[in-house]
Amino acid sequence: MLPLNDVGLGSALLCGALFGFVLERAGFGSPCKLTGQFRLTDWSVLKVMFTAIVVAAAGLWLLRVAGVLAADAVFVPTSFLVAAAVGGALVGAGFAVGGYCPGTSVVGVFSGRIDAVVFFVGLLLGTVVFAGLYGPVIEALMTAGEVATGDTFADAWGIPDALLIAAMAAALVGVFWLGGRMERAAGGPVTAQQAVDGAERAGR
Amino acid sequence: MSAIPTAAGGTDTASRTRQPQPFWNPLAAGVALGLVLLLTFVLTGHGLGATGASTRLAAWLGLTVAPQATAGNAYLGPMVAGGNPLPSWITWQVIGVAVGALASAWLAGRFRVQIDGARSVGTGRRLAAAFGGGLLAGFGARVAAGCTSGLGLSGAATLAISAFVFLGVFFAVGLLASRLVRGI
Numbered sequence: 001m002l003p004l005n006d007v008g009l010g011s012a013l014l015c016g017a018l019f020g021f022v023l024e025r026a027g028f029g030s031p032c033k034l035t036g037q038f039r040l041t042d043w044s045v046l047k048v049m050f051t052a053i054v055v056a057a058a059g060l061w062l063l064r065v066a067g068v069l070a071a072d073a074v075f076v077p078t079s080f081l082v083a084a085a086v087g088g089a090l091v092g093a094g095f096a097v098g099g100y101c102p103g104t105s106v107v108g109v110f111s112g113r114i115d116a117v118v119f120f121v122g123l124l125l126g127t128v129v130f131a132g133l134y135g136p137v138i139e140a141l142m143t144a145g146e147v148a149t150g151d152t153f154a155d156a157w158g159i160p161d162a163l164l165i166a167a168m169a170a171a172l173v174g175v176f177w178l179g180g181r182m183e184r185a186a187g188g189p190v191t192a193q194q195a196v197d198g199a200e201r202a203g204r
Numbered sequence: 205m206s207a208i209p210t211a212a213g214g215t216d217t218a219s220r221t222r223q224p225q226p227f228w229n230p231l232a233a234g235v236a237l238g239l240v241l242l243l244t245f246v247l248t249g250h251g252l253g254a255t256g257a258s259t260r261l262a263a264w265l266g267l268t269v270a271p272q273a274t275a276g277n278a279y280l281g282p283m284v285a286g287g288n289p290l291p292s293w294i295t296w297q298v299i300g301v302a303v304g305a306l307a308s309a310w311l312a313g314r315f316r317v318q319i320d321g322a323r324s325v326g327t328g329r330r331l332a333a334a335f336g337g338g339l340l341a342g343f344g345a346r347v348a349a350g351c352t353s354g355l356g357l358s359g360a361a362t363l364a365i366s367a368f369v370f371l372g373v374f375f376a377v378g379l380l381a382s383r384l385v386r387g388i
Contacts, residue, residue, distance in 0.1 A: 003249035012293045015244040016300020019252050019353075022240055023301070024308035026233035031320050031334075031388050033227075038375075038382035044230045046375075049357060051234025052241055056251075056361035059242040075250035077350060077359045077366050084355065084366040087348020088373035091341045095374070096381035098337015099321060099388045101352040102345055103254035103301065105338070110302045111309035112317040118331050119338035120258070126342020127255075127262040134279035142347060152363045164363055176231070192224040196316045198323045 002069045020107055029111035030195035031099025038096045041186035043179025050172050054165065061161050076152060082145035098122065225312040241361055248293070251358020254301070255345040256294035263289040279346075321388035333387025 026048050027033045036042025063069035077084075095101045098119045100108055105123065108116025130138075150156035153164050183189050228236070244252050263283045266274035274280050283289045309315040322330045345351040348370055350359065356374065359367025 002246050004247050005249045006247050007293050009293075009296050011244075011247045012296035013300040013303070015240065015247065015252060016297035016302075017304035017307070018240040018243070018300075019237075019297070020301035020304030020306075021308045022228075022233060022236045022304075024305040024314070025228045025312070026230065026237070027227035029305060029309060029314070032324075035382060035388055038378045040379075044227075044233075047230035048234040048237060049352075051231060052237035052357060053360040055235055055238025056241040056245070057363060059238070060245060060361060063246070069246070073249055074245050074362055075358075076362045077355055077364045079365045080349075081366060081369050083348050084370040085373045087344045087346075087350070087355070088370035089377040090344020090347065091351055091370075092374035092377035093381040094337040094339070094341030094344060095352070096337075096378040097385050097387040098334045098341065100334075100337070100341075101254075102258060102341055103252075103351065103353040106254065106298060106301050107305040108320070110305040112315045113320045114317065115319050115321060115330055115334040118334040119341075122335040122338020123255070123258050123342035123345075124262045124265065124338075126339040126344075127259050127346055128266065129339070130343045130346040131262070131266075131277050131279040134277070138347070142349065147365055151365060153365060154363065156365060161363055192226050192312070192314055195227075195320075196224045196314055196318075198318055198320050 001073075002063060003073055019103075020110070023104060023107045024111060027190065027192065027195060028104045029107040029113065029116075030190060031108065031113070031115065032198070033190040033195055034101075034104060035096060035099050036190055039186075040182050042189040043175070043183055044189055046175055047179055050168070050175055054168050054172055057161075057165050057168070061165060079147040079151045079156065080143055080145060081147065083142045085145075086141065094126075222313040224314045237357075238361075241358065244358075245361070251354065251361060252297065253294055253350070253354030253358065254298060255342070255351040255354060256292075257298035258342070259283070259346065260289045260292060260295055325386055325388060329386075330388060333385070337387060 027044055033042055034045060037045035100116055100119045102123055105116045105119045147156045153159040154161050241251055263280045266280055267284045274284055319327055319330055348355055355367055356371045
């Protein structure tokens with residue numbers, strides 16, 4: 001029965017290396033490409049992330065239905081909705097302004113970008129500032145707005161997993177269609193050549 | 205233009221004359237990322253992440269620079285109670301990300317030492333924006349107990365409500381912030 005619950009060094013290096021490799025192949029070391037999503041000129045972030053979510057969610061569902069993957073055996077984040085919203089706002093603002101999210105900044109650093117090193121230093125300092133301010137107020141914020149009935153749409157509101165995944169797959173087609181149109185109107189997504197050149201035209 | 209550093213030393217000309225290979229198309233990259241995420245779940249029971257490692261690194265730096273303050277801190281203290289907080293699955297996973305990204309960038313001729321975005325907004329502004337953005341993201345990821353990878357991507361694959369709330373607000377605020385502040 002899966003998962004294997006392997007917490008060893010080998011699985012960490014393997015999964016991490018594949019993760020970093022694919023992120024770089026998608027162009028996610030380039031802050032111009034990444035932030036193009038927020039300028040609506042390059043939809044790669046939404047296309048890649050959304051596709052990955054649908055593929056992984058469908059895979060987990062299929063393995064569970066086939067009886068290969070134990071039910072409730074994978075980690076599901078708790079539904080602390082206020083914390084998720086506040087954190088999402090700050091990470092989104094940091095991404096738009098700084099050009100990276102935490103994971104892609106590592107990809108940026110290891111494709112040679114000095115601005116990604118600076119972002120990562122800021123990330124460490126932000127963590128220290130958070131730790132310095134941590135107390136009852138932040139703790140209350142972090143556990144506020146919990147959905148009492150469950151952490152997933154199925155548990156909390158009885159929405160079947162298969163229905164949600166199908167709806168996401170349909171929305172994904174819409175993302176590719178709309179994103180493709182808006183990218184063409186903006187002259188196409190950021191290319192690898194533009195990314196290594198510092199993407200001058202991304203600043204239009 | 206002189207503010208843009210290029211690859212240092214003798215490799216400069218060699219790397220600059222090399223044409224970078226195009227990126228994967230988003231559908232192929234998305235399917236590959238989804239399969240890597242699925243593999244991670246199947247092997248470990250949890251998804252991929254990033255700030256789990258940077259938080260441990262911050263705790264380790266704290267332990268090295270100011271051991272008493274770090275041990276006494278309500279958030280970092282429990283993390284360093286058992287000694288060095290770095291050895292853990294997530295740390296090795298992020299080291300893997302570094303290795304994988306370096307290999308991919310190098311093999312595709314896309315490795316360039318540069319301050320990316322300095323051309324469009326200037327070096328000083330670009331570095332200040334990168335630092336400020338990192339600060340916001342570092343703080344925010346601790347509030348949400350996860351970042352775009354750990355909570356957004358991995359959480360959404362498990363159909364967690366908090367992941368969709370995170371991603372929705374993340375995109376909405378990102379759209380707004382990129383119109384208010386030009387950081388790149």
